[in-house]
Amino acid sequence: MVKNDMTLARLSELVGAYGASAVRWPEAERVAAEALLAGSADARALVAEARELDLLLDMAPSATASSDLAARIMAARPRAASGRIVSAGRERPGLWRAIARLVWPYGSPAFPAGALAASIMLGVTFGASFSSSIAAFGLTTTQVADSAATATGSGEQLVSLALAENDYPEDWKQ
Amino acid sequence: MNDASDDELVARVALGDEAACRLLVDRHLTRMLALARRMLGSQADAEEVAQEVFLRVWTHASRWEPGRAQFGTWLHRVATNLCLDRLRRHGTEDIDSIPEPQSDDPTPHEELERSDLARQVDRALQALPARQRAAVTLTHYQGLSNIEAAETLGISVEAVESLLGRARRQLRAALATERDEWLRKTGV
Numbered sequence: 001m002v003k004n005d006m007t008l009a010r011l012s013e014l015v016g017a018y019g020a021s022a023v024r025w026p027e028a029e030r031v032a033a034e035a036l037l038a039g040s041a042d043a044r045a046l047v048a049e050a051r052e053l054d055l056l057l058d059m060a061p062s063a064t065a066s067s068d069l070a071a072r073i074m075a076a077r078p079r080a081a082s083g084r085i086v087s088a089g090r091e092r093p094g095l096w097r098a099i100a101r102l103v104w105p106y107g108s109p110a111f112p113a114g115a116l117a118a119s120i121m122l123g124v125t126f127g128a129s130f131s132s133s134i135a136a137f138g139l140t141t142t143q144v145a146d147s148a149a150t151a152t153g154s155g156e157q158l159v160s161l162a163l164a165e166n167d168y169p170e171d172w173k174q
Numbered sequence: 175m176n177d178a179s180d181d182e183l184v185a186r187v188a189l190g191d192e193a194a195c196r197l198l199v200d201r202h203l204t205r206m207l208a209l210a211r212r213m214l215g216s217q218a219d220a221e222e223v224a225q226e227v228f229l230r231v232w233t234h235a236s237r238w239e240p241g242r243a244q245f246g247t248w249l250h251r252v253a254t255n256l257c258l259d260r261l262r263r264h265g266t267e268d269i270d271s272i273p274e275p276q277s278d279d280p281t282p283h284e285e286l287e288r289s290d291l292a293r294q295v296d297r298a299l300q301a302l303p304a305r306q307r308a309a310v311t312l313t314h315y316q317g318l319s320n321i322e323a324a325e326t327l328g329i330s331v332e333a334v335e336s337l338l339g340r341a342r343r344q345l346r347a348a349l350a351t352e353r354d355e356w357l358r359k360t361g362v
Contacts, residue, residue, distance in 0.1 A: 026319075077187070
């Protein structure tokens with residue numbers, strides 16, 4: 001609501017709080033205050049005194065961001081769920097990548113094939129060394145089964161620990 | 175993208191759009207840093223607060239409701255509250271910790287006088303009670319209206335005006351000597 005009446009006392013309160021610049025005065029009282037200012041030497045004296053403090057305040061040091069501040073902030077930015085940053089017009093795949101995507105739309109089969117081969121090799125190696133250690137210690141199959149049964153309790157704990165989901169504290173989501 | 179509104183950028187930030195994140199930082203980092211610097215009187219603390227403000231933006235981007243509040247006002251509120259919390263936790267700022275200008279600085283004499291004056295103004299600002307300092311920072315330096323400052327501080331417009339009136343009276347008294355000296359030299 002625009003106020004049309006302005007007194008010297010009220011103008012004194014305004015400049016005492018907001019300073020000499022009319023743009024900082026409350027919008028509803030600005031026009032009335034400027035009208036009083038135009039016609040009153042006392043009003044102008046009030047504003048001139050407030051301007052001195054404004055000019056001093058303007059000399060306060062300002063901050064300059066260090067060179068890596070923006071980089072640190074950007075490093076913590078949210079990422080796209082796919083792990084690739086979605087940004088319009090930024091990604092331009094090369095010819096080979098485009099062909100590879102055409103042939104293997106779900107990614108190269110080399111990765112699952114490699115993983116399968118590695119698991120087979122690990123299984124064969126582990127199996128061979130396990131049977132040779134049984135033979136070396138002269139254990140029978142039954143003895144091995146018994147010792148495996150006693151180890152089951154701690155083994156299950158280890159497996160469950162390994163498969164447990166990591167529960168990260170997410171207080172930053174609060 | 176450059177002319178996208180803050181609301182549009184925040185929506186893109188929630189999707190992990192790097193360019194939107196960068197644009198928001200470009201638009202608002204300097205002002206948030208300036209606010210924190212004037213509130214805390216320390217460049218290092220101001221940078222920590224500015225960084226924390228943007229971490230809040232990244233975290234809350236997906237929950238931002240366009241039109242519910244002005245993004246700029248919300249940023250000011252977050253930054254101001256972080257500064258007030260920090261001042262509350264660390265107690266009254268030791269204004270003597272503000273570094274003296276280097277006596278062997280090769281800066282010309284006038285420049286040295288100017289930086290000395292700037293330091294005096296900074297000390298006077300840091301000597302204000304935290305909420306008065308916040309009111310001056312928001313209105314005088316950040317250019318917020320009385321209504322925006324009231325919203326940022328969570329108080330009435332009348333309370334903002336009262337804080338500002340008391341703050342400027344204290345500043346005028348604290349800077350009386352500097353003011354007279356400065357007026358004598360500049361002939362303003």
